Amino acid sequence: MHKALAGLNSDTLERYAPEALQAQLVTAVLLALGSNYHAEKYLAIVRERLSTLGEIQQSTAFQNPDFTATPELPKPDYTNQCVYLSLKLPMTLQRLQQTFKQFECECHRQRLTEQSMSIKQVTMDIDILLISLYITTNSLSKNSDSKWIVMNDRYPFKAHEKVGMEELIQRSM
Numbered sequence: 001m002h003k004a005l006a007g008l009n010s011d012t013l014e015r016y017a018p019e020a021l022q023a024q025l026v027t028a029v030l031l032a033l034g035s036n037y038h039a040e041k042y043l044a045i046v047r048e049r050l051s052t053l054g055e056i057q058q059s060t061a062f063q064n065p066d067f068t069a070t071p072e073l074p075k076p077d078y079t080n081q082c083v084y085l086s087l088k089l090p091m092t093l094q095r096l097q098q099t100f101k102q103f104e105c106e107c108h109r110q111r112l113t114e115q116s117m118s119i120k121q122v123t124m125d126i127d128i129l130l131i132s133l134y135i136t137t138n139s140l141s142k143n144s145d146s147k148w149i150v151m152n153d154r155y156p157f158k159a160h161e162k163v164g165m166e167e168l169i170q171r172s173m
Contacts, residue, residue: 004028005084005172008148010130010165017154018128025090025134028054030168032098032129032154033082035064035107039079039120042107046124047083049103054087056156057171059164067158075119082129082164084172090134100126125131129154129161 107124
């Protein structure tokens, strides 16, 4: 089990908009996965795909009500899970985001269809919560370090994201 998350406190980390980090090399990510349609099937598929990129650790999967549901418009519950992914090779945030969109497509995610439906069927949603940037400490040496950053568009974290993150952090200690 990686110790990269040990002692991590997301409330004290720097926050950046994803647009500002597109060309940065990423070594690890903390992801939030979600599905409200055949969740067991699609979570298993995406975890398998993520494992092709590196080593993964996963939190417990939790079933949560859709926070946009109302008594007049009930919606299916989501199954949510956090996943820590340590990449085999660093890649840019832009490439990583494109890869995750491809994984969503492979799970038959259809964003245009979702927008036209009052009740969205989301087979798979992959959101990046935290990234660990690859930082070269000396251009003449091979020394490197990493720096965790909160993705500003995902903060503050939802309750299920906090629970999943805390579980992964506790496991890494």
